[in-house]
Amino acid sequence: MERRTLLLCGLLALTGCGSPAAARQPGVGSARTGDRVAGLADVPEGSGALVPMPGDGQLLVVRSADGVRVFNPACPHQGTVVDPPAAGVITCPTHRSAFDPTSGAVLSGPSPKGLAEVPVRVSGEDIVLA
Numbered sequence: 001m002e003r004r005t006l007l008l009c010g011l012l013a014l015t016g017c018g019s020p021a022a023a024r025q026p027g028v029g030s031a032r033t034g035d036r037v038a039g040l041a042d043v044p045e046g047s048g049a050l051v052p053m054p055g056d057g058q059l060l061v062v063r064s065a066d067g068v069r070v071f072n073p074a075c076p077h078q079g080t081v082v083d084p085p086a087a088g089v090i091t092c093p094t095h096r097s098a099f100d101p102t103s104g105a106v107l108s109g110p111s112p113k114g115l116a117e118v119p120v121r122v123s124g125e126d127i128v129l130a
């Protein structure tokens with residue numbers, strides 16, 4: 001390897017350039033009670049979405065006819081961020097655990113328990129941490 005190539009690689013390593021962006025961590029991040037999670041319009045009824053939180057956190061918001069539920073998207077098996085619900089099921093992409101989107105309960109797979117629910121309330125058109 002040429003000296004110039006070595007210097008460039010070292011510079012990229014020091015600056016973080018060329019490496020993937022830091023991944024968001026499941027959870028509320030640095031958000032506190034009363035902080036906005038998402039707008040109701042961001043998650044139409046019958047759908048769900050992973051939403052970013054301050055401090056590199058992320059939460060899973062699910063809306064059904066019964067209301068809004070918010071979960072920490074960390075799979076209880078090994079911590080993979082689960083996918084938003086599809087065809088009525090939340091699925092972990094790593095080992096395929098399945099969770100009920102209305103409760104977070106585990107339906108199948110190796111997960112030893114359901115998704116942890118994050119308490120929220122609806123304030124006007126926003127979902128906020130309770």
Ligand code: FES
Pocket residue numbers: 075076077078079080092093094095096097109110111
């Ligand atoms: S990490 Fe989710 S099922 Fe294994």
